[in-house]
Amino acid sequence: MSDSATPNLPSRNFERTADFYRALGFSEQWHDKHWMILKCGNLVLEFFPYPDLDPLTSSFMCCLRLDDLDAFYAVCKDAGISEKSSGQPRLHAPKVEYWGARVGVLIDLDGTLVRLIQN
Secondary structure, three states, X not given: OOOOOOOEEEEXXXXXXXXXXXXXXXXXXXXXXXXXXXXXXXXXXXXXXXXXXXXXXOOXXXXXXXXXXXXXXXXXXXXXXXXXXXXXOEEEEXXXXXOOOEEEEEEOOOOOEEEEEEO
């Protein structure tokens, strides 16, 4: 098995989080009252309960490094996530950042900033 890392992210409600990410292609690998693991291909996201999290002040974030950023972004849009400047969930369209990489942004239901980075 190769080395890997997985982000540990907050969830105010595991069922709502699982439903949100299921629409993006993730499936549940583990779920009990203390932990949930979702997987989509080689992407793995792990969640812990944080029922009192204020999504408007959350500072949680992670990066998904994607071979096909445009395809994943299209899945997000097809799931009904809109491009807007406030609220959750939302998208910010991919653009080339100052450091040369193409990056989009997904803000999930709990205010977690998920950077979508083209490999």
